[in-house]
Amino acid sequence: MEIAVAGSEEFVLGFRLAGIRKAVGAAPEELERAVDALLEDEDVGILVLRSDEMAGLSAGLRRRLEVVPQPVVIAVGGAEEEDLRTKVKRAIGVDLFRTT
Amino acid sequence: MVLAEYKPTRSQLLQVRKTLKLAERGHRLLKLKRDALMIEFFQVLERAREVRSNIVDRYQDAAGKLAVASAIEGRVGVRSASHALLQKPELELTTRNVMGIVVPKIKAEKVRKRIDERGYGIIGTSPRIDAAAEAYEELVEDVIVAAEIETTMRRLIEEIEKVKRRVNALEHRVIPELEDTERFIRLRLEEMERENIFRLKRFKEAGA
Numbered sequence: 363m364e365i366a367v368a369g370s371e372e373f374v375l376g377f378r379l380a381g382i383r384k385a386v387g388a389a390p391e392e393l394e395r396a397v398d399a400l401l402e403d404e405d406v407g408i409l410v411l412r413s414d415e416m417a418g419l420s421a422g423l424r425r426r427l428e429v430v431p432q433p434v435v436i437a438v439g440g441a442e443e444e445d446l447r448t449k450v451k452r453a454i455g456v457d458l459f460r461t462t
Numbered sequence: 463m464v465l466a467e468y469k470p471t472r473s474q475l476l477q478v479r480k481t482l483k484l485a486e487r488g489h490r491l492l493k494l495k496r497d498a499l500m501i502e503f504f505q506v507l508e509r510a511r512e513v514r515s516n517i518v519d520r521y522q523d524a525a526g527k528l529a530v531a532s533a534i535e536g537r538v539g540v541r542s543a544s545h546a547l548l549q550k551p552e553l554e555l556t557t558r559n560v561m562g563i564v565v566p567k568i569k570a571e572k573v574r575k576r577i578d579e580r581g582y583g584i585i586g587t588s589p590r591i592d593a594a595a596e597a598y599e600e601l602v603e604d605v606i607v608a609a610e611i612e613t614t615m616r617r618l619i620e621e622i623e624k625v626k627r628r629v630n631a632l633e634h635r636v637i638p639e640l641e642d643t644e645r646f647i648r649l650r651l652e653e654m655e656r657e658n659i660f661r662l663k664r665f666k667e668a669g670a
Contacts, residue, residue: 363553365602375537376528378544379591380598381551407553407568408609428616432555434566434609438521438601450507453623454500 363407366433368396373412373439390415394423401426406433413437468643470650478647482640489632496625498561503618510615513608520604524597531590543591551602563621565614570606 366384367377374385384406388396393415400406409427416424416437427435451457468474532540554569 363555365551365553365605375532375540375544376524376594376598377602379528379540379595380602381549382602383550407555408606410605434555434568434613436605436609436612438517438605450619453619453626454503 364405365408365410366400366403366406367410368393368400369412369415373415377410390418394419397423397427401430401433404432409433409435411435411437412439414439468647470647470654472651475644475647475651478640478644482637482644485632485636485640489629489637492625492629492632495561496622496629499618499622499625502560503615503622506611506615506618510608510611513604513611517601517604517608520597520601524594524601527590527594527597531588531594534590535588540591540594543595551606553606560614560618561621563617565617566610568606568610570603 364384365377365382366386367374367382368386368388370389371387374387378385384400384403386396386400397409397411397419400409411427416427419427447457468478528540535543552571554571556567556569557564558567559565
């Protein structure tokens with residue numbers, strides 16, 4: 363299995379340097395289609411996206427990224443994800459990510 | 463559950479008591495499971511926060527090094543070096559079971575490479591590209607660790623929420639309703655018994 367990266371050309375270039383072959387550089391309007399194609403690819407084990415670009419995806423696709431068993435989707439370039447924070451708050455009852 | 467659905471009979475009373483006992487046992491076990499999941503979650507959370515903060519730092523560092531390499535070598539130079547790479551990181555995805563939850567276990571190979579394994583010539587490229595490539599390899603290593611930990615955390619949270627909902631449903635709805643039903647049948651049976659005794663007394667009086 364492989365790691366795949368999708369995002370702007372600038373974002374994926376560095377990952378290409380690390381040897382990642384499935385690094386898809388896409389313009390914001392093309393990103394959804396690129397992510398969709400990578401989700402269908404059975405050879406992709408981990409899908410790396412940039413946090414702010416992931417937040418810009420449609421709600422349906424973001425939900426799919428959360429629940430899809432494979433690939434494991436991970437956002438890079440931001441601190442804690444907001445949806446994870448909300449989930450933790452709902453499950454535990456306390457906002458564990460609060461810093462102040 | 464509607465009380466009228468139950469016939470006030472002895473066998474129904476025994477059946478309700480049995481169900482109530484089962485519900486109480488289930489409630490106790492689910493509470494234990496919830497607590498165990500919470501302990502596991504807090505252990506994973508600590509590691510997840512650590513890895514997440516590593517990723518933030520490493521990404522900034524790697525992006526900075528890439529910007530320097532692009533500024534000095536030009537984007538074309540960096541891009542051509544990236545296309546020359548021969549080895550790609552290989553992943554092996556298996557699963558493991560944490561208290562009934564299936565979580566991924568990821569093993570990676572060929573993430574960190576020696577300079578001569580990267581595929582682009584040593585002479586043709588500058589140390590800035592090497593530094594950027596090394597920084598991104600480190601980032602990819604952390605991303606692999608984070609992918610495993612964050613997915614485990616997500617699945618644990620989902621399971622905690624599910625177990626919590628079940629515990630609450632048993633505690634606030636199922637068990638109180640079963641207790642009400644049990645009380646209703648018990649009182650109705652006692653009432654019927656009293657009616658019977660009274661009827662027998664009346665028969666006895668009428669016969670005397």
